[in-house]
Amino acid sequence: MTRSDDESRSASALARSYRGERVLTSVIGLVALLVGVAALVVGAGWLGTYRAARPVLDPMAVDWLVRQALTARIAAILLGLAMLVLGLMWFFRSLRPEARPDLALDSTIGKGLTVTAGAISAAIAADAEQVDGVSRARVRAVGDREHPALRLSLWLRDGSDVKTIWREIDSTVLRRARESLGVEHLPTAVRLELGAAERQRVR
Template identity: 60%
Template sequence: MSKPIAAKALSRSYAGERTLTFVVGLLALLGGALAVVVGYGLLGEFRGRRSLLDPIALDWLAGHATAARIAAIVLGVLLCVLGLWQALRALRPEPRPDLELDRTEGAELVVTAGAIAGAVQADAERLGGVTRARVRAVGSRTSPALRITLWLREGTDLKDVWAGLDTGVLTRARESLGLASLPAAVRLELDTSPAKRVR
């Protein structure tokens, strides 16, 4: 399994959160670097000795106090709403894609994410050496992916499990859903053996 395919199946899309964090961090870094440059007098001794708040800007704010307060309140509310929206967006449940196999009116055929996961899980649990499996369908309707966790018995041959999963379970799932590709991230765990009683 190639790295881009595994990454698609493993990672939830955080592109928006990463971009926002990067932009805010970059602005903070640039602001800090500018403050250091000005503070050390690299842009002139006069600028380095001036107060942090520019007297001209303070005079303008004093002359337009009402407009400045309204702008500050609006900006604060806007930032608060944006922060809450971003937090809710980050905390929302990950989408589970339902696949539309037939869109013909009156004969629509939709396979739910739960049905996909259940079928692949039942198929994976039939592999030799697998004690139990957990499968989640993730991604979108146009490009679904699977997250599979397999618990293996001690002494199980990993090559056999991997071959059965790759050429059997995943191939059958992809063909039955009519997909050209079905990325999957597979996690293998050793199942705990039952505790032995000491006499």
């Protein structure tokens, strides 16, 4: 596996895929752009001054729709149903929870050992909370069994040294996680929250 393949898999694991949303947004934007360009071309008279002066709903098109009323209604109903189905599919896809992979540490038949994603997250979070300056930690295991990754959120106490905390997280917590899971690489996205200073009560 090349370095670029490893980096691409890490990136896809650390950030939830929004490829579908981007494709849909791009298609809608392209259609809107084409409609706008067409309206500009017609309005500027590039297709003829007579065509630019005609109403938006071309009388010829309206007459054709009147003559083909049944066909137009059926087409409109089918288009509406298709849009409804696509909208519902998109809605439920957006609500679908992200996969949290379990790791098989031993796949021997009859002696298999699988660690759940929840157990992995809880163990790493508990380890991270032992670091001086970390008040709370939250971990989420993402990716797949072959290429796991982590999302690590840390809440730091006020006045903590961020560089020292990160060095300890990287050299101890993440190192132990890699050794425990038996993986050489464990891509991790870290999010830090700095605690606010405690309010002093005025007497």
